[in-house]
Amino acid sequence: MKQDLARIEQFLDALWLEKNLAENTLNAYRRDLSMMVEWLHHRGLTLATAQSDDLQALLAERLEGGYKATSSARLLSAVRRLFQYLYREKFREDDPSAHLASPKLPQRLPKDLSEAQVERLLQAPLIDQPLELRDKAMLEVLYATGLRVSELVGADNE
Template structure:
């Protein structure tokens, strides 16, 4: 194992222990830093010998390869944290990332669905006789997702013990291992009970598992698989797939709550955002929709 690899592993361990970052974030950092090491090797440099110009060359190369500003920003964040760690632990006497400017990010609003589009998406899975356990599972997943605003990773990671049908709540372990309780609502509870009664057991081909929504093989579903399922139902519902994202129902959950008068801090708590500023972007979505409605229907718009 090279010295660069050892340093990266030590850094990632410290991130996990001290910052309590989600596993997905740590893995993203690892891939970014492995790409940095390869670039430095081509320049005959290492993490400890690299200077600002070497890091600039790497970042410029990524831009030329067509990476978006958001990807470059995340990459620079990973590199900054690495060198701050190396400086703090006295592996280096300087921080070569200090002169680097962060890329300007476009203020992209979350992709949003109207309430009618959400209703069409929720109705897309077939629940008619004979019951298809996969479609019934997907129906329950979509209903839970829209009712709770979970992240997709939180949804596919749910276990049986995380759900209390009697209390009507779901327990989420979110980013940074922070726990929150989110109410389910009557519709989601109904479809969960229906799924437990008529669908879930048929998916458990390899025996009992704790995961709430198992795959066709009776194992934990991946985020990618569920994203493919969302796109499939979007096509059935005649929704433009280009207008979707994996978190489209999470975004709709937040925007529709705000449209109906929910308090921003309540939405923040339900979404599991550590900062209110992260939640505030959904107020912009709601405002944009109000502007469009005003332009369409007001006689002097």
């Protein structure tokens, strides 16, 4: 089990370097994948021996256990990325996650703001200090581009 948890940390480090994922995403993947390793361990399995049927059973058990489809979809995403990594780095000779079925996700539309709400939001920051001016500029960029907050905060000054 320790070796599997170490592989997960290697994977998360590689994911951070390659994809520059947000810290919250990496932490969620860490929790999900650690739970999967524990689930496999209780069944006498490891990351090296798990098969597609085992992973499908884990996902089915989560859905039947009342977990939301979005949580299961995130778990599936983490599992797929992990096993793709293990295959690519030659820790496995196959990818048992390649044909896993995705859970059906409900369609969620973003909430929109009224024109008056947008105007109030853009007028809210004071601009007397440099940080206040920065905050106002960030709000303007978010509104004008549709960037996520995490994308804006993670942007480099180049």
